[in-house]
Amino acid sequence: MKSVQLVKILLIWFVLIIALVLRLTYVLGNEYEPLEFDQKNYTVMAEQIIEQGVYGYLSTESNTYVTPGFPLFLTAILAVFGYTDIEQTYMVVRVLQAFISLAAIGFLYKIGDRLFNWQTGIVAALMAAVYAPFIFVTSLILTEVIFMASLMALVYYQVKIIQENKRKDHLIAGILLALSVLIRPNILLIAPVPYIFLWFQYRKPFVKEIGWGVLAFAVGMLPWWVRNLMTFQEFIFLSKEGAANPLLGGTDPYMKGTLDWSRIDPNDQKGEAIRRIKEGLQNDPALWIRWFTVGKLKEMFWNRIYMGDYPGTVAGWYALMLPKIHKLLVLAGLMGSLVSWFINKSYRYLAAIFFIMLGTQLMFIPEPRYTIGMMLLLMLMVAGLLVQGITYASGRLGSSRRVRRAEAGGR
Numbered sequence: 166m167k168s169v170q171l172v173k174i175l176l177i178w179f180v181l182i183i184a185l186v187l188r189l190t191y192v193l194g195n196e197y198e199p200l201e202f203d204q205k206n207y208t209v210m211a212e213q214i215i216e217q218g219v220y221g222y223l224s225t226e227s228n229t230y231v232t233p234g235f236p237l238f239l240t241a242i243l244a245v246f247g248y249t250d251i252e253q254t255y256m257v258v259r260v261l262q263a264f265i266s267l268a269a270i271g272f273l274y275k276i277g278d279r280l281f282n283w284q285t286g287i288v289a290a291l292m293a294a295v296y297a298p299f300i301f302v303t304s305l306i307l308t309e310v311i312f313m314a315s316l317m318a319l320v321y322y323q324v325k326i327i328q329e330n331k332r333k334d335h336l337i338a339g340i341l342l343a344l345s346v347l348i349r350p351n352i353l354l355i356a357p358v359p360y361i362f363l364w365f366q367y368r369k370p371f372v373k374e375i376g377w378g379v380l381a382f383a384v385g386m387l388p389w390w391v392r393n394l395m396t397f398q399e400f401i402f403l404s405k406e407g408a409a410n411p412l413l414g415g416t417d418p419y420m421k422g423t424l425d426w427s428r429i430d431p432n433d434q435k436g437e438a439i440r441r442i443k444e445g446l447q448n449d450p451a452l453w454i455r456w457f458t459v460g461k462l463k464e465m466f467w468n469r470i471y472m473g474d475y476p477g478t479v480a481g482w483y484a485l486m487l488p489k490i491h492k493l494l495v496l497a498g499l500m501g502s503l504v505s506w507f508i509n510k511s512y513r514y515l516a517a518i519f520f521i522m523l524g525t526q527l528m529f530i531p532e533p534r535y536t537i538g539m540m541l542l543l544m545l546m547v548a549g550l551l552v553q554g555i556t557y558a559s560g561r562l563g564s565s566r567r568v569r570r571a572e573a574g575g576r
Contacts, residue, residue: 173283177274177290181267184294188263188303191478195304197252204306211240212248220392227396229404233389234315234348235308255306262303262310269310270294272317273541279324280511281549289548292494293541297487301475302537308348309537315345316352316538320518326359327366327514332377339378343385349538350403351525355518356382362514413438414530416445418456420464457527464531466495471533498543501550512549515542 200208210222214236222230239258246254270293277286293299302309322338325331338359345352356378363371393401413434417424429437445453470491476484502519505512519542526535 173287176287177271180274180287180290180294181270183291184267184270185263187295187300188266189260191300191475192256192259192263192304195474195478197255197304200255200306207236207239207306208243208248208251210236211243214240215244215248229393229397229401232347232350232403234344235311238311239306258306259304265314266299266303266310269313269317269541272314272321273545276317276321276324277545277548279321279328280515280545282552285545285548285552288552289544292544292548296494296540296544297472297475297491298470298537298540301472302534304473307534309534312345312348312352313538313541315341315348317541319345319352319355320542323355323359324514326374327362327510330363330371330374332374335374335377336381339381339383340385342378343382346386346403347389352522352538353403354521354525358514358517358521361517362510366510410434411529411532413441415457415461415528416441418445418452419460461527461531462523465526465533465536466499467492469533471537494540494543494547497547497550498540501546502543505546505550512546515546515549518542519546 199205206223210220210231213219213221213225217225219225219227220233220236221228222236224230242258242261243254246257248254270290273293274283274286274290277283277289299313319338319341322334322341325334326338342353342356360371360375360378363369363374390400390402393399413424413429416438424441442453470488472487472491476487479487502512502516506516519539522539522542526539529535
């Protein structure tokens with residue numbers, strides 16, 4: 166037993182070291198162009214918070230366009246390391262993110278171990294360690310790395326709620342949900358999942374346990390709510406502006422330029438998005454239904470792969486393999502998520518989280534960047550099915566050999 170435990174420890178540390186070496190090699194050895202778009206916007210926002218105390222994204226006035234998880238993370242780093250030489254501070258962020266990414270991989274292993282077995286955890290962690298988009302996002306001044314870490318921690322404690330239903334796990338999961346929501350608000354929709362599983366298992370609502378989770382979530386969200394109340398004299402749960410732009414951006418079927426942004430009222434983007442969807446479903450329902458399902462799915466997971474310039478930093482033969490590895494993982498994961506639903510509760514839980522995240526994202530602009538968190542769940546399902554298949558095959562092979570030996574001995 167001790168020898169098995171030692172093997173598990175050595176293997177996960179080996180995987181984590183591989184992950185760290187790959188990430189540090191990439192971020193330290195790469196050359197970077199001046200940042201633009203969201204990365205630049207987050208930097209300007211962080212500097213504005215430090216210099217003027219104004220929390221405003223794309224504005225010199227306070228707003229709630231983005232939740233504060235990543236902006237405050239970046240602001241803290243700029244405040245400590247300065248931003249006179251911003252490129253040097255960016256490198257601090259990248260190196261720090263390389264280490265933070267290990268938390269996501271570590272929790273991925275722990276989830277696999279809890280839901281299935283330690284071998285599944287190791288396989289899933291190894292996939293995440295070498296997966297090109299995960300290495301690439303380490304270099305970005307964006308939400309992905311800290312979101313992956315918080316998401317995997319949240320999923321781990323949700324699994325513990327389903328399996329053990331202890332008060333401390335409800336409290337920890339509530340805090341982690343708040344942290345994850347403050348980084349990526351859409352993740353709020355997975356909050357009820359463990360309680361739905363508890364209901365089906367025990368046919369009880371577990372109101373007290375839900376109360377503990379809600380209380381912990383409220384404590385985590387309280388600073389944001391208080392800030393919004395003091396600044397705008399109204400209760401703002403998450404954001405008043407954030408979702409409208411990507412929702413509207415997702416109403417251009419197959420990116421054919423049917424959306425004229427110059428004619429859009431910036432204060433009515435959500436309303437315009439809803440009108441376009443209604444009109445589209447009335448005029449060409451087949452096109453719009455296809456776009457909001459298969460079309461966006463292909464655009465996010467298949468047509469574009471979020472790995473930037475990473476292929477150019479590895480051997481040519483391996484660079485050619487990276488898109489194939491990604492597509493194989495996506496195909497196996499999507500098929501596995503459908504098939505595995507009928508195998509056991511562990512797969513159903515992972516599939517439920519995946520489909521909630523996918524369904525939410527299909528409402529918005531089909532950006533492959535937002536598949537990053539979902540890929541972790543696909544890796545767990547693929548790893549589980551792979552280990553289960555190998556175990557079954559080896560068991561059948563061993564049984565067949567024993568039968569042949571018995572038959573030979575009987576002659």
